[in-house]
Amino acid sequence: MPAYITRRFLEAVPVLFLVITVCFFLLRLAPGGPFSHEVEIPAATLERMEAHYGLDRPLFLQYTGYLGSLLKGDLGPSYHYPTRTVNEIIRDHLPVSLELGVWGLLAALLIGIGAGITSMIRPDSWLDSIPMGAAMIGICLPTFVLGPLLVLVFSLWLGWFNATGWNTAGDRVLPALTLGLFYAAYIARLTRGGMREVVRQDFIRTALAKGLPRSVVLAKHALRPGILPALAFLGPAAAGLLTGSFVVETVFHIPGLGREFVNAAFNRDYTLVLGVVVLFAVMILLFNLLVDIAQVLLNPRQRFE
């Protein structure tokens, strides 16, 4: 296993390098710049600003300079927020996105696996069709519709939660549900499908024939192989939850990194966009590795290769 992990890490280096390079130059191709403003900026002032950030140097030198400081862990100054560095912005906002992602993932897992198993109790009955119908709606309903709907019901009508913010424990509930329900729907369908495959197999029939209680058979023998398809989905889901929370962060006004990332792209805050891209790329590579490892550990038929 250590050899496998080392190899995967080595494979990640050129991927990262490519991501950084493509992103660096793509950003510069976009029209406008970090200091574009509706009000005229005198040419001399603009030159001073660009010189202050080293944007007056040839592009290739800027690129190598960026790579150099990146190796030292310095993601550079933000162009849009003159008194802050990208490292500071990520430090301030990443934990919020991570927390939101964890709650979202938890909601997705509990609701998804719960619904998947419920639908297995009596396949093709109302216990099956209701959770699966709900899952279908969950997949179809975009977060920018679901979020305001939840706010309408639970905060404006019932008054249980704040409509926006990230201060009290209660502020976590609606965003986590909004973020998690989409993935919960997928997980429910995958769990149901996986379990249905498994319960038809001989070892389940054998276990039942030996007189084991059905609940034990389901929980001990069928669940583990049954949730494998859902687990394979968890890698992309976790990455998506952590990096794709922009809409939820906007709807509930959560000070996470997703919002900063999208705004940075609009503001042409080159270093902030790059910094977040690098971070997200590392995280996605890492999650995929973790899921691959978990799959082998859960499924003896797979090996580290």
Add this chain to the structure above:
Amino acid sequence: MTSYCHPSATASRASAAFCLCLFAVVAGCGPSESPVESGIREQILHINNATDIQNLDPHTVTGLPEFHIVSALFEGLTGIDPEDMSPAPAAARDWEVSEDGTVYTFHLREDAVWSNGDPLTAGDFLFSFERILSPGLASQYAYMLYPMRGARAFHQEETADFTDVGARATDDHTLEITLDHPVPYFLSLVSHNTWYPVHPDTILAHGEIDQPGTRWIRPENFVGNGPFTLERWATGRKIEVERNPFYWDAGRIHLNEIHFYPLEPQVGERAFRAGQLHLTDPVPSERIAYYRNVRPEVFMTDDFFGTYYFRINVTVPPLDDPRVRLALSLALDREMIVDNVYGGERPAAYSFVPPGAPGYAPEPVVERNLDRGRELLAEAGYPGGEGFPVLRILYNTSEEHSAIAQLAQEMWRRHLGITLSLENTEWQVYLDRTNRLEYDIARSGWIGDYLDPYNFLNTMAGGGGNNRTGWAHSEYDALLDEIARTRDTNVRLQRIREAETLLVEEAPVVPIFFYNRMYLKHPALRNWRPTPIGYRSYKDVRLSAQD
């Protein structure tokens, strides 16, 4: 098919646990007292500032949201009287103007101090003027100080000696500013944040005088001279300012804290409804009708010194023909546009300069006249729109801009017989395109920096960086020059009208409507008196549930 009557024990337990957690959270952590209620009790104002602010340094900020907070943290020589919008004493107790209108002598208040207790001196102002005019600071708005003698030369590095600049401290509390020529709106101009003082020792403790982006403005280092001090700056969450006990007029500051939130209009509106905000600005346009009709007690409108207009690229034929441009202007039904998009809550614009400046009220210089519009178009060689090329209306992505562009498109098609296509781009692309004159007709807006019509008219000066239409007119530029210097208010007003008439008839710009502020305000927020340029005095403002 086998069916399993017993649900998985693990899963059901997990589901039950999650439900329990959910209810525990709902029952235990649901807000018992809303921020609005506790705010009234503790005099903490919760206000939506609509966007994440970039910076709070008065010498480098450029946006209105920033100015809302900066005007709580710093105080200039003059402020704005919220009653009549005239310049009012602030850090300066009073002032004298020389006979020829070129020398202003400001007398600073003896009791004005910085938030660390240091006295505020005339020397602090000199330091501040030198700082913002230093080329190295790269302040985008440094040109606001150009009326001061020698300021332009110093900023453009023609001289490195700050004593060449027309600012002098005759003693600790007397500041003398010499101008190049009389500037009738000078007292309004010095209320702009670029003229605000900064604390020299604090600036120098964190870098050079002209070093941009230093940390002096962080809450832990902050020293200001305004009614509030900066206590917390959590980007993306909120900015908290606290009452400054050293402020010379602290007796009139009743709020203990103000919390500024950076919420999008839709989010802010939901937060207002949920009792989290005392004020949210702006109201999403789709909610205007609801609030005006159902909850008029919280729906407010105020003047705002801004105009929404179409820019016309006069370098593109047939838009190089003033008759064509005027025809476009004459064919617009501005009332219908504001009715459709803003429920009639914004005034249609028949001139360029918005209301709000003291001593000035807009007078219509263009009207809707379809016959004349068709005539002009025919004279220009396009009778009934025949042979007119397909032009594009450019706007940056926004539902409001899109709706306005569609209405204009339809009006021009129906009344003039010409076809236009719509083109929507993101903000940066839009800026880039208008700067390079790569457009035919573009949606535009201008928000004033100081309360004088010159601020608007000057944007259309020939060759100016804010013009962006390719239009230049020597007669207009001559009028501008006179408006900039004339002290006789009647003559000046006359010239302003002449310039406006010329501008609107030449039509490089087609005014559509005047902006106003539409916001939601909790009834407990008292003495809230905004000004049309975003300056807020915060004096006498209090939160009180009883009248």
